[in-house]
Amino acid sequence: MRKAGIRDKVGLILMSAASFMPLASLKASRLDRGSPFFLWDLPPEGLLIIGSLLALILLSGVAYARFGRDIGRYLSPRILWSLMPAALIAAVSAAGAGSTAPEGARLGLGAGFWLLCAASLILTGRDGVPNSALLAAGASLALCAYLGLMDDLSIYRELVSRRTVFLSEVANHMKLAVLSAFAATVPGVLLGYWCHVSPKARRWVMGFINLMQVIPTLSLLGLIMLPLSYLSRQLPVLADLGIRGIGFAPAFIALGLYCLLPVTANTLAGFSGVDRKALFSADAMGMTGRQKLIRIQAPLAFPVIFSGIRTALSQNIGNATIAGLVGGGGMGTLIFLGLSQAAPDLVLLGALPVILMALLLDGFLGYLEKRVRMAVLHTDD
Amino acid sequence: MAAPVLPVGMALHSYATVPGGRHVAPIRGIKPGWLNYRYNLPMAVEWNFREGENVKTRLLVSLLVVALAFSMMGGCLTKKESKAPVVVATMLDSEGGVLGKAIVLLLRAKKIEVTDKVNFGTPDILRKALENKEVDLVVDYTGSGQYYHPEDATDATIWNDPVRGYEFTAKLDKDKNDIIWLAPAPANNTEMIAVTRKFSEENNVKDMRAFADYVNSGKPVKLICAAGFVENPMRLIGYEAAYGFKLTNEQLIILSSGNTAEMLKALYEGTSGVNASLVYGTDGALDQMDLVVLDDPEHVPPVYLPAPVIRGEVLRAYPEIEDTLKPFFESLTLEVLQKLNSKVAYEGKDAAAVAEEYLKANGFLK
Numbered sequence: 001m002r003k004a005g006i007r008d009k010v011g012l013i014l015m016s017a018a019s020f021m022p023l024a025s026l027k028a029s030r031l032d033r034g035s036p037f038f039l040w041d042l043p044p045e046g047l048l049i050i051g052s053l054l055a056l057i058l059l060s061g062v063a064y065a066r067f068g069r070d071i072g073r074y075l076s077p078r079i080l081w082s083l084m085p086a087a088l089i090a091a092v093s094a095a096g097a098g099s100t101a102p103e104g105a106r107l108g109l110g111a112g113f114w115l116l117c118a119a120s121l122i123l124t125g126r127d128g129v130p131n132s133a134l135l136a137a138g139a140s141l142a143l144c145a146y147l148g149l150m151d152d153l154s155i156y157r158e159l160v161s162r163r164t165v166f167l168s169e170v171a172n173h174m175k176l177a178v179l180s181a182f183a184a185t186v187p188g189v190l191l192g193y194w195c196h197v198s199p200k201a202r203r204w205v206m207g208f209i210n211l212m213q214v215i216p217t218l219s220l221l222g223l224i225m226l227p228l229s230y231l232s233r234q235l236p237v238l239a240d241l242g243i244r245g246i247g248f249a250p251a252f253i254a255l256g257l258y259c260l261l262p263v264t265a266n267t268l269a270g271f272s273g274v275d276r277k278a279l280f281s282a283d284a285m286g287m288t289g290r291q292k293l294i295r296i297q298a299p300l301a302f303p304v305i306f307s308g309i310r311t312a313l314s315q316n317i318g319n320a321t322i323a324g325l326v327g328g329g330g331m332g333t334l335i336f337l338g339l340s341q342a343a344p345d346l347v348l349l350g351a352l353p354v355i356l357m358a359l360l361l362d363g364f365l366g367y368l369e370k371r372v373r374m375a376v377l378h379t380d381d
Numbered sequence: 382m383a384a385p386v387l388p389v390g391m392a393l394h395s396y397a398t399v400p401g402g403r404h405v406a407p408i409r410g411i412k413p414g415w416l417n418y419r420y421n422l423p424m425a426v427e428w429n430f431r432e433g434e435n436v437k438t439r440l441l442v443s444l445l446v447v448a449l450a451f452s453m454m455g456g457c458l459t460k461k462e463s464k465a466p467v468v469v470a471t472m473l474d475s476e477g478g479v480l481g482k483a484i485v486l487l488l489r490a491k492k493i494e495v496t497d498k499v500n501f502g503t504p505d506i507l508r509k510a511l512e513n514k515e516v517d518l519v520v521d522y523t524g525s526g527q528y529y530h531p532e533d534a535t536d537a538t539i540w541n542d543p544v545r546g547y548e549f550t551a552k553l554d555k556d557k558n559d560i561i562w563l564a565p566a567p568a569n570n571t572e573m574i575a576v577t578r579k580f581s582e583e584n585n586v587k588d589m590r591a592f593a594d595y596v597n598s599g600k601p602v603k604l605i606c607a608a609g610f611v612e613n614p615m616r617l618i619g620y621e622a623a624y625g626f627k628l629t630n631e632q633l634i635i636l637s638s639g640n641t642a643e644m645l646k647a648l649y650e651g652t653s654g655v656n657a658s659l660v661y662g663t664d665g666a667l668d669q670m671d672l673v674v675l676d677d678p679e680h681v682p683p684v685y686l687p688a689p690v691i692r693g694e695v696l697r698a699y700p701e702i703e704d705t706l707k708p709f710f711e712s713l714t715l716e717v718l719q720k721l722n723s724k725v726a727y728e729g730k731d732a733a734a735v736a737e738e739y740l741k742a743n744g745f746l747k
Contacts, residue, residue: 030729031642031666033650106729154729161731186447229513246502246510327470327502327510337500340474341726342642 011122018115024092025108027154030343034108037095046091053087056080082133084120086140088113089149096152106154108345154345155352166334170353173330177320177357180252181313184259188312189305191260192267205264213261217254217322224250225326251328255319259312266308270301303373310365317358321350466494467695467702470501470516475665475725476570476718477501478732480520480687483740486733487705490746499732512558517695518702523565524683526550530557537615540683543569547686554690561696563703565688566713568663572616572682573674574604575660577648581673588676592657593624602632605647606659607639619681642726645670662715663687665722687713709745 023042025034042050061077096107124133150156159166191209195202215223228250274297282292324332331350338346467488471481481499488495498516501507508529510516523546527534530553539545543565551562576586584600586592596602610616611633621627634655636643641660648658649670660667660674662685667674689706696702713721717739724735740746 029669029727031646031669031727033646157729161729161734186444225509229509232513246506246513246515324473325502326506327498327515333473333500336473337478340640340642342640342646343726343729 011119015119018112021112022110023112024110027106027108042091042095046094049087049091078124081120081123082137083140085117086144089144093149107152108154155349158346158349169333173320176330177316180255181259181316184256188260188263189267192264195268196271209261209264212257220254221250224253247327251323255316262308262311267305270304274300299376302376306369314358314362466496468496468516469518470498471520472504473500475722479721479736482733483736491705518691520687521690522685523547524685541680543684546684559693561691561693563689564707564710565686566710568713568715568718570661570663570685573660575672575674576657578671578673580656589624592675593626596626603654604657605634605644605655608635608637610659623679623681663718665726668719668723669727
């Protein structure tokens with residue numbers, strides 16, 4: 001028998017705990033709190049769907065133990081766990097179809113559902129969720145939507161009723177977060193290098209950047225809006241370029257300022273961390289200052305700087321929600337609209353893509369970082 | 382920048398070249414041409430192998446190029462058309478959604494080009510955007526004039542009169558900011574107090590006088606409302622003075638924002654013993670949650686009529702906007718607005734669909 005790792009234990013404990021939480025609730029209308037129902041309240045066909053998936057997982061697990069390998073590449077017990085979210089949705093929608101609810105009634109997904117999904121995703125991998133599992137989960141959920149199994153879900157209805165806005169806001173959000181992070185990279189790296197060469201500058205620059213970081217986002221936006229609207233009124237050219245006190249520009253600047261800390265701090269750390277011996281050797285070889293910078297310091301500091309940029313991008317995806325309050329667009333528009341209407345599912349519809357975007361971007365940059373590290377340092381760690 | 386193609390991976394990889402043309406042994410682990418080892422990047426080749434070049438200039442030039450690229454990117458993203466479309470923006474709530482989408486549809490039907498910024502932001506942001514010419518046409522409420530022109534709004538009684546309050550705000554905005562208030566809707570979206578129908582019937586509380594008697598009799602009361610409502614002499618303090626009652630801090634639940642959806646939910650579900658709530662006159666939930674708005678015979682709070690507000694410059698460019706919007710806004714009574722808001726907030730329908738349905742049913746749109 002294979003020993004269960006700590007991740008598996010956490011996953012299994014989470015799963016058993018989540019089984020006793022409300023799976024979903026039947027809401028008479030959008031703002032209704034709804035009557036919750038549990039796993040054991042599901043109709044027989046719903047239990048059958050979940051039960052057969054569990055049986056399949058068990059079967060492939062037994063086969064694994066018996067033959068010492070997976071029965072098929074895509075039938076390993078781990079990968080099968082990724083089908084659980086879709087199975088749960090199918091089961092919940094079967095419950096919805098069985099009830100005699102009035103027009104406009106909908107199903108809100110409960111804590112039990114989200115935790116069961118999280119637990120099954122934890123169980124898909126030994127360390128981290130493998131790409132194949134994510135792909136399988138995504139594909140099975142898309143199939144659910146195609147088959148109409150999601151039509152009664154509250155969050156899906158919110159999506160359908162504003163799908164055009166949703167897509168444009170996702171694009172807006174991405175644009176705002178990624179562009180402002182990239183725009184902050186150049187000054188961030190230059191400031192970091194300046195801090196490295198001049199201890200005097202370090203005190204002032206790092207002090208300023210740390211100050212930026214502790215100002216609450218909304219206050220920073222307010223602080224930026226005042227000089228920006230003054231500037232755009234004095235210089236109409238700026239206003240024509242889209243740089244005004246409200247909308248894209250203040251959000252862009254505020255997010256860029258927040259990105260300075262990780263980029264600058266990591267640049268400083270990267271340059272400070274370069275091995276002195278390498279620098280001494282370079283001196284001994286007669287390298288000039290700029291040769292040392294370009295051939296030795298920059299390549300050695302690069303991986304650290306890159307992870308700073310990665311941190312900046314991930315935090316930016318989350319921070320960009322605040323743009324919704326100042327007309328900058330993004331997922332914040334949906335979240336704040338949901339809050340103003342006390343509609344939790346609309347808030348969720350705004351928040352889930354933000355999480356997904358942050359995770360996907362972070363994964364992609366992690367992959368890129370690995371490649372760059374290999375290319376620059378010729379090492380794999 | 383064209384780079385000289387060098388025999389990558391040959392002798393150059395084992396020896397670093399330093400100024401003066403001397404050859405020295407390579408440092409272990411770091412190979413010259415660090416980026417071109419795997420990826421044949423011309424910049425790295427140049428930097429590493431051209432002697433006597435001015436790296437500083439090169440660095441400056443490339444930085445300049447990057448900066449230029451970014452500014453051009455920014456310029457493209459927010460490019461302005463020469464013939465500007467009308468930018469329609471509204472507040473971030475259900476009513477802002479429906480009224481904004483209806484305005485967009487009506488203007489488009491008149492072949493006016495529109496930029497849709499419906500659900501733009503919070504009220505103060507929206508007003509600032511209008512003053513800064515970021516947006517052209519918004520939906521605002523007549524009573525807000527007291528905040529826009531506080532130095533002139535000395536006579537508080539005009540805000541209790543729908544006509545005087547509207548005319549006062551419209552005149553000041555036109556003279557000072559060249560902002561025009563068009564015909565308002567006859568629906569007072571003001572701050573009232575609501576109770577559940579059950580509570581109203583059990584305690585025979587139908588208006589504020591009865592509510593004051595109920596409070597003074599010492600029976601349990603818990604009012605949920607916004608911080609701005611409590612501290613304002615024209616709101617709760619005004620109600621208390623006009624009807625002769627006083628709520629203690631223990632009888633209040635104060636939320637920081639004026640988000641009534643949250644409050645009405647608490648009232649409807651009786652969370653924390655809440656039995657009275659702040660409500661806006663056109664709130665969609667009133668219709669659905671079976672709530673009773675308490676009558677206010679003394680007219681304590683200011684009148685808030687929703688009205689389209691447009692920049693003078695834009696109205697002069699498109700004078701037909703005034704007559705296009707007038708009949709639509711005049712059709713919006715309190716009940717109509719409650720119904721429209723309820724469809725968005727309660728049934729979860731798309732604001733644009735609700736607006737279109739209403740416009741078609743009432744002949745404003747073919």
